[in-house]
Amino acid sequence: MRKHIPKIALLGLILESNRFARSASLDDFERLTVKRGKILIDDARSTTPSIAIEFSAFVKAMDATGDWQPVPIILMASRPLGALQKAVFEGYCAEAISQLDESFDAVYLCHHGAMVAEHLHDPDGAIAEMTRLAVGPKTPIIMTLDLHANISDKMCHSVDLICGYRTNPHVDQNDRGQEAAFGLRQILHGLAVPKIAHVKLPLAPSSITLLTANGPLGRAIDFGQRRLAEFGSKILNISIFGNFIFSDVPENGVSIVVTARDDAAIATSLANEIATFIWDSRDDYVKSLTPFKKAIEIALNKGREPVIFADSGDNPGGGGSGRTTGLLSALLASDAQNILYGSFFDPALSQDAHAKGIGESFTAVFNQDRNDIPREAWDERLGVEAKVIGLHDGEIVGRLGMMAGRKLSLGLCALLEIAGVKVVVISERAQTADPVFFEMFDQDIAAAHTIIVKSRGHFRAGFAPWFEGSNIYEIDTVGLTSPVLSRWDFKNVPQPSFPFQTKAEWNRPR
Template identity: 40%
Template sequence: MFQKKRIAILGLMLESNSFAPVTGKDDFLSRLYLAGIEFAEELRKDESKLPTEMRSFCATMDVSMEWEPVPILIGLVEAGGPIEHEFFLQTLADMKGRLEAAMPLDAVYICNHGAMITTENRDPDAEIFSMTRSVVGANIPIVATLDLHGNVSDQMVEAVNLIIAYQSNPHIDMVERGKEAAFAMVEILDGLRPVASIIRLPITPPTVTLLTEKGPYADLMNYSQSKKDAEIMNISVLGGFAYADTPKNGLAIIVTARSDRALAEATARDIADYAWREHKRYDPNLTSLEDAIAQAVHAGENPDALPVALADVADNPGGGANGNTTWILEALVKAGAKGAVLGIFNDAALAQEALHLGEGARFRAIFNRVEPDRFSRRFEADATVVKIRDGDCVGRRGFYANRRLNLGTTVLLDLGGVKVVVISIRTQCADPVFLEMMGIDIAKQRSVVVKSRGHFRAGFDEFFAFDQVIEVDAPGLSSPILSRFDFKFLPRPVFPVDRNVSWPRD
């Protein structure tokens, strides 16, 4: 009798900023941490919290073959500091136990980010990959998807049959990557045994240089994908995540062929040569705080001027920052900016105070009344509570499209010419719904500050063209100026932290 293919699905998605506060179990529980039956129930929801590529993988498998998903465990959280090591070990043990109980399996799909570290381990993604291989054995197919900000080790490549990374930044191609993973899984289940080659370059690209619309990474991505053919089944070029600060950091090229290892190696070297010729382009070009504020003030005073979006790239929760620095906010208020909105400011205590006072209340708003770190300075201003919501929403565009999210208690404060959306669960401002659900007509604003590095571009591009975006040089845990960080584990020298870098190394 014909039996369905039983495919386990699992993942633990965290992008770790080594300089940010530790990420613990409660952080995952506030976003997504499910196993077994609860995981299976979430798979069936139309508006799910699950990673988009995981849902796409499952939907594509549904129409590609007779299969049975075997949900193991999935965890997802906003980028943050290293995961607490004991919690990681507990999760790894839970994953292993559930995999062992689910045997025999025909395949495994792993949905990870790829840039996770723990408080004691610089490569926990490899631990998950290797544990999975140890349980299922050498002959069971394992396909993994990763964020293009993942830091990939040789151990990760060796433990699975195929790694597929995002190709779009902002990340809007997760559906496509999920489909690609599913189609590849079908081929591997039919007997294909792909071979991969990885080359890691001494480049740790600052986040703002990794856009795929234009710039050095866009050109590299286009060049690399032009090398795909009938034999080369996947080319993943991962810019990595410098703030993870690991020995495996460095722009990585993974070329996977269907059978020809020599071709995979030659193709990877060709792409690496191209990338190295362009490596000096990975220098960030930011706008000073003073110039950015001047442009926002100008837009507010001149109706004929184009509105501007100020990207607070150094305080991006999507890069592990707290989402609560006040440098730009304070400067806008002091400059008397008009028609300005800041989204979204992470301050649960301030949101709770506004909730208690109620809509229409006027009070002295204290941002960061307890300063959590050296970047999150205290700031006070007279404010009016305009609107209060529970923060439950569904993403409308770009990175968060069609994903159910919860920002916790959310309030809109009016500080005069500047309005601020304050949230209670740290999230980057990548979707216009975060402002729209608070009654803000974005098209009528003269300037919008987003605490996001780049994903907001795919959400807010209907309001701001590429050239209307100003990437502001302000302090923060996700500053693109990498020389400001005390790296301890990066493979040195590495560009642009170091200037005198050569490749290939002797």
């Protein structure tokens, strides 16, 4: 008898939606990832993929574990923005879901899990449900998700295995893609008939409390992994999702998703146990930032060790514009010295610098209207005398942390010297989570007195060789990702939820 080679559909739609940012259009996806067919599978198999690392890892792990017939339908990814435009959602479904049918042996869905559409709170769940309807009740569906996903019961009821990132900064995307493939192989071999349990807590923390090297979420994930080891092969996966508060959806809240090999009761009891562990530590999911004025004082202190500042309010990795200039203005007014600041998303300014050339001085104007990019309230215009000290085409490969090994296309880039501050300007909106943003201009991280990054948390993995705990400051700056939750008018986050209502209750399972 001829061996059956499993035919597996590969598809995904990746967007982290910040409800307060502008909507995501097809153009926003085309600027990062819209790949189909051979181009998609070739990118996945390359040594420096440009696409989501877990997708690439899934493909490579499937290649390494036996025969299969991949059907690379489509992968679309945008950098974090606002709600997905309705037409983009409908176009994706019309193209991708319509290619699915009962002839497939399995489906891999590569999603972030915190997407909002203009007309839907839970498009990730809607796609999972449509996928289930298209392929029938028996076909395994595997889904990978970001740690910041907002999990719905619809997702959990529609798929067979969910693998969420377990690190923040997200440095385990490769491992999770592999884990998804290994899990699928087991299911295909009849070694698992997965049962998923999902528990959501009325706990909706801000992203700054969700780091995993230390802090409450890290402890919860460690606890889950210890329990998983104790249960042995009875459990396929434990994923704990911290939620993405800026999505402002009814699905906000920490979720515990346990996938058992075949026993639903074990999955439920373990999910409840982990939920209880997290609920009992809810007071730890509150954290304060370094006040703006204090940051300037620290920058001016010549006697201290080098430090790194996170421009927390303007993290492009959470939907921030990458264009706020308040902190830069204050530093320039203070005469602080030896600062490296990256990266400002400003294509027009980068073009101006390229037109001038290295060594030339000019009046640099941040946030000109020429960009044709909508300006948020905080994206103030700033005109300053600057010298061009570096130019780059922006084609780089991530070196450390979450972006390591991934091909990044940042468009035309420039390094400007403005008094005591060297400023990186980029032409694609990206968070500065990797030292390569400075190193592409031959800047030495170790030689700077103060590094400032437009990133909220992911920079910690990229800059770990130079900075740890006490040398890292999260600055209270304004912008679309300000973690001070009281500044935002949330409309859909479940009420009551901790820490919005400190008296929020959770009915503990007996």
